[in-house]
Amino acid sequence: MTIPFLDLKTISAQYRQDLIEAATRVIDSGWYIQGTELKAFESEFAAYCGTQHCIGVANGLDALTLTLRAWKELGKLKEGDEVIAPANTYIASILAITENRLTPVLVEPDPATYNISPAKIRAVITDKTKAIIAVHLYGQLADMPEIMSIADEHGLLVLEDSAQAHGAAINGRKAGNCGHASGFSFYPGKNLGALGDAGAVTTNDDELAQTIRALGNYGSHKKYENLYQGVNSRLDEMQAAMLRVKLKQLDAETERRKEIALAYAKGIQNPIISQPISADNTLLALEKHVFHLYVIRIVEREAAQAHLAKAGIQTLIHYPIPPHQQQAYKRWNDQSYPLTEAIHQQVLSLPISPVMTDDQVNAVIAACNSFKMQ
Ligand SMILES: *Cc1c(COP(=O)(O)O)cnc(C)c1O
Numbered sequence: 001m002t003i004p005f006l007d008l009k010t011i012s013a014q015y016r017q018d019l020i021e022a023a024t025r026v027i028d029s030g031w032y033i034q035g036t037e038l039k040a041f042e043s044e045f046a047a048y049c050g051t052q053h054c055i056g057v058a059n060g061l062d063a064l065t066l067t068l069r070a071w072k073e074l075g076k077l078k079e080g081d082e083v084i085a086p087a088n089t090y091i092a093s094i095l096a097i098t099e100n101r102l103t104p105v106l107v108e109p110d111p112a113t114y115n116i117s118p119a120k121i122r123a124v125i126t127d128k129t130k131a132i133i134a135v136h137l138y139g140q141l142a143d144m145p146e147i148m149s150i151a152d153e154h155g156l157l158v159l160e161d162s163a164q165a166h167g168a169a170i171n172g173r174k175a176g177n178c179g180h181a182s183g184f185s186f187y188p189g190k191n192l193g194a195l196g197d198a199g200a201v202t203t204n205d206d207e208l209a210q211t212i213r214a215l216g217n218y219g220s221h222k223k224y225e226n227l228y229q230g231v232n233s234r235l236d237e238m239q240a241a242m243l244r245v246k247l248k249q250l251d252a253e254t255e256r257r258k259e260i261a262l263a264y265a266k267g268i269q270n271p272i273i274s275q276p277i278s279a280d281n282t283l284l285a286l287e288k289h290v291f292h293l294y295v296i297r298i299v300e301r302e303a304a305q306a307h308l309a310k311a312g313i314q315t316l317i318h319y320p321i322p323p324h325q326q327q328a329y330k331r332w333n334d335q336s337y338p339l340t341e342a343i344h345q346q347v348l349s350l351p352i353s354p355v356m357t358d359d360q361v362n363a364v365i366a367a368c369n370s371f372k373m374q
Helices: 008-014 016-029 036-049 060-073 091-099 118-124 144-154 206-215 237-267 284-288 301-310 327-332 338-346 358-369
Strands: 053-057 082-086 103-107 129-135 157-161 181-185 199-203 220-222 294-297 347-350
Touching: 008 016, 016 036, 016 237, 036 053, 036 199, 036 237, 053 060, 053 206, 060 091, 060 129, 060 157, 060 181, 060 199, 060 206, 082 091, 091 103, 091 129, 091 327, 103 118, 118 144, 129 144, 144 157, 199 206, 206 220, 237 284, 237 294, 237 358, 301 347, 301 358, 338 347
Parallel strands: 082 103, 082 129, 129 157, 157 181
Antiparallel strands: 053 199, 181 199, 294 347
């Protein structure tokens, strides 16, 4: 038996007929950019998140970059302002900051959740701090109530990076509707994935929404009139149509992810493996986690990965190198974030695709339980 990490082929095959019908609708319409599919998807996804606005853009990185850029155009941020962000995140969260010539201030996570620690946010706030990027890493909502109260106290903007957390919620309030704005990715491997690149921003701020919409369309708010030196970052009709099909299935897929996560939490009983949730969690308590990834920690990661591979189980590492140790950010290479560095050395993501069978889930559990210290 081989167990792929994420079986996109089987996921798409389930919705094949609906996807083909949606693609045919777009082909036959003769209208491929900024049309009715995008409009419909934007209102459906805004309704899903509970926000006033959803603005489709080309990808998740653009969603984050354009939001910070819009705040600059609106005079709420300026070059050199400090933006607090997690040290352990996918590099896109940080690229959005540096692309705008803002200064990232990296903060270590809470080791239990891997999400940015509110106490450590408080410790780095200065007069120059103007915004926080809260990443909902691995699909688990960051501590948004606490982060928003810090932001209110200090007058900071909060941008959620919801690329991994479509549908995660706290007390019914969903990712995308917790901060002042939120960037989503619909990269194929995300919980809500297109069949290509796509992204969106959600917000309740009318002015921000208008500005992002203009920035992503050459800076134009009105045909042939340009307010800003914008970019071309649009979500096309074909991907919007694919996303409308996939959005209808999102909650059911998330439920299956949670079932698999709970099976792992209960079934994996190996004292050298740290789990992301405890075995007595209920699905209800898992409201805030949509398990984009199921990430275990193990000191002897490479050996564990090889052991699982021998059993036909594909695992991945999210992520092997933290942003501050990348070549791209050479100037930060001598900075030290010990917790982040330890996490990057020890994390291992188990397969968690919504189409996994119970037999496959049990095979992963058995392989984890048979791994022994080398
Ligand atoms: C995937 C991802 C992004 C970037 O999204 P793209 O659509 O690939 O540009 C940003 N932040 C996080 C946390 C992500 O996982």
